[in-house]
Amino acid sequence: MDKKITTVRYFSKTGNTKKLAIEIANAAGCEAYTIDKPVKEKVDVLFLGASVYWGGIDSQVKEFIRTLDANKIGKVAVFSTSALAQRAYPEIKKLLLSQGIQTAEGDFYCRGQFKVMHRERPDAEDLKAARKYAEVISKGLAGEKKVAK
Template identity: 55%
Template sequence: MEMAVQYYSKSGNTKKLANAIAKEVGCRALTIDEELEGKVDLLFLGASVYWNGIDKKVKDYIKSLNPLRVKRVAIFSTSAMAERAFPEIKKLLMEKGITVEERNYYCRGQFTAMHRGRPNEDDLKQAEEFAKTFLEEGRN
């Protein structure tokens, strides 16, 4: 199963998760500005919530995805407040005809003095475990 990891991160929180997931699945984490090469069975897509929504760059990236090249997507995200990225990203991907995994990973991210040190080592281990569930699924 061909897997890829792409993300958008302003503060570096989502980048940390992307690198942990990429390490687990054996690829390099790419920003959404980098070209996704070839066809992908599963794309891990990471974003974070800023001011109650995902960034316009993430929305534009999703609109540019080709459903013939990306079979399905697993979402991971960070935010200082409540998890809100999944439903918004899922809706945009489904409008493109791309299958979205119901399993997703979210953790708090440091923002100013809030959630200092997050994502932490436990968060990164959980991100790796999240990715591992898809690897195990691909082997069966």
């Protein structure tokens, strides 16, 4: 069986999403990079992480998504953190689908520390769950067949 090509990109203002990105990359056997590094190679799965703020995901994440080439991305697996707002998955999924890029079913989300809220988050249990998410996504892709468009 061919080895699946996986990469991780993330945007993190406070370091919460970066912590998840590193765990996910370790579990997936690849490196985690910020969204400043474009995805130029063809990949089977792109793990994309973002934080959620009052106005949704950061404009830099939206711009990164606009640069993605649907012919080079098999699927995108979304992970996110936030202090108050909800997960980034619905907004990111909508943007990706408008680009013709499919998302993996479901996402990974946990609270992130912001000032005095959610101290020490993501914590050890969150990081363990992020690793498990990466493993499940990676194993799921191994059983999928590509369908010609």
